[in-house]
Amino acid sequence: MAKINELREKRAKIWEQAKAFLDSHRNETGILSAEDTAAYEKMEKDIVDLGHEIERQQKADDLERELNLPTSTPLVSKPDNVNRESKTGTASEKYNKAFWNQMRNRSTQEVRNILSEGVDSEGGFLVPETFENTLVQALDEELVIRQLAHTFTTASNAHKIPVVATRGKAMWTEENGAITDSDTSFGQKTIGAHKLCALIKVSEELLNDSAFDLESYFNQEFARRIGEAEEEAFVIGDGSAKPYGIFDDSEGGEVGVTAASTVTITADELIDLYYSLKAPYRKNGVWLLNDSTVNSIRKLKDSNGQYLWQPSIKDGETDTLLGKPVYTSSSIANAASGTKPIAFGDLSYYWIGDRQGVTFKRLNELYAANGQVGFLATKRVDARLIVPEAVKILKMKGTVSTGG
Template sequence: MTILELREKRNTAWNAAKAFLDSHRTENGTLTAEDDAAYSKMEQHIADLGKEISRLERQEAMEAELSKPVNTPLTSKPATGKQKEEKSGRASDAYKSGMLTALRTNFRKVSDVLQEGVDADGGYLVPEEYDHRLIKTLKDGNIMRHLGHIITTSGEHKINIAATEPAAAWIEEGGALQFSDASFAQILLDAHKLHVAIKVTEELLYDNAFNLENYIIEEFGKALSNAEEDAFLNGTGVGQPLGLFAATGGGQVAGTLTAALKADDLFDLVYALKRPYRKNAAFIMNDRTIALVRKFKDSNGAYIWQPSYQAGEPDKILGYNVYTSEYAPEDAIAFGDYSYYNIGDRGTRSFKQLTELFAGNGMIGFVAKERVDGKLILPEAVQILKLRSE
């Protein structure tokens, strides 16, 4: 008897057992001793059929395994290493290929696979592989993305801050408890739109030998990175992130110099920062300020500047890492724990093509855009030393 026949027989037996049970219950809803014995035999018969079906299924699987050839002949080129994982959505090869084809044909050939990336104003989401590489470009060229805390948001992001802390007080035996009020504040991370536009000649788009992908990633990445770093350091918070050096909402001002910067001023800046923040603190200053600081010596005549001895590691001042940025103001130095600078990143970047604007010049415009915000959520975590204006 085959497995299919046994399954049909078990199904028939099960239906018969249910019908027997429904028709032989007494007024109390139970079975007589004779009917209970008969129903038990039906259940046992169904269980025996199930065991036989399982036995035949295991036998069939074993025969299929043993019938496989010991050596399978090669019918294609042998693969080396891990097999390539099949990707879907914006990460798929089809989406990436569709985007390149659309770019090279001035978006006259837009495959259906790109439709999942259409946004409200006619753009197309960057393929996921491009997006990851573009983010890497932004991190490599943007010190604040390296030092700050990045949060990927889908909407307005609220961060709760303890505005006041409870204070402890001594009381005598049996004295009344003293209660202090604790208040909390909220900082909102929104999303400001940042974009970069470039023009590309039609010849470059139609020339398959030109590495269009890397060109777009590098050019867009550099422009977005520069604009972001400038805003994360100097932004006003109006239509752009609120910068680290902002007069209101930025780091706390540790002091304002009326004379030229000296080594002792850097010591004062370090200890103006509360001890818990000094553990992960670092300096941020302009390149021109660095040229002056590198000449400073301590009371023993040793330079306070400590050059890095390992590639990729930052230089140090007074034992703390120092980062330079051309966008850092020339009249200020920051010292603090920049993990308290929160960057709200919507994550997804998109392309948009401008077909008609430059058509007369034989060129095509492309726009990349992103939405991002940034705020220092704890001003006391960063101290700012204002230098004398020259």
């Protein structure tokens, strides 16, 4: 924690120096000399590098806290996790042990009988509750969108959500005058269950090595692979065998501003995007963009000469743009002709539906010729923006689209 705070303070100090440098070294036309540009870009690179170091340190601290957690935390609920002996409703300790024995192929008849308590419809063994919860936490740390969105668990392939399409209005009328109908109309959004798979191959030698922490490896590697695939879909997914993303043309956020340039974003355009979002959504509004775009808008000022972007100083805070938190994702497009590099809105209206749990299958024969064993993780998830007006998009001049 102390290390992170130290890095944040150092980054903020360099940013203040960079702002002062810009203000003092611009010539009458507002342009830096080649030498001054190189000096500023060096400070800018230091700011970006420190930001990445802060992220790495935060992940390291989170991982250390995770590894220091007690290993005897009670297990709960699925899969059919009633303790047969105590009847307490907690997960079976035998199931958890049997699951990892099965992954290492140390199966006995007793193990298989225990595992039969938690078999999904496609024959895979449901992940024990402790491992599944850890995996979900890892996804939350890796994914920007999942942290900000509304997530829920669905029990069916089609979770229907009623949405108000148009609102009724009150009206003034003369005494005894005719009253015009103004009813509220309702629409409907559907959250399905798209299938996401990740395959890992492990050598038989490594698998049989009792010193190899199979659970920890699966936790980290499956979280990374599933997390990257989900993040990309939540950002630019087109709904074809995957969720609709926030930047999708047909089901994503509404275009609030179209930039005058194909590659350059101005301060006025960011301010226009901010105010294109209705005030109730602005209260919880956040910015979504990639690191390259943050880098290009860091020098922009408002009409009062104040920088739009401000670095975070305190632990737990994010950088801000026009006073609102900034979140970055590598899945978001760069500023180029026709792309959508920036979104601003309330992402609690982006709903993510997780169905069932994560399931595993051990593939003994498929890679046996190579001396490997395959492990297949499967989860079902869907997502979409329930209220498109809750997110506004900045689109660059041009005709090429990044979403849909």
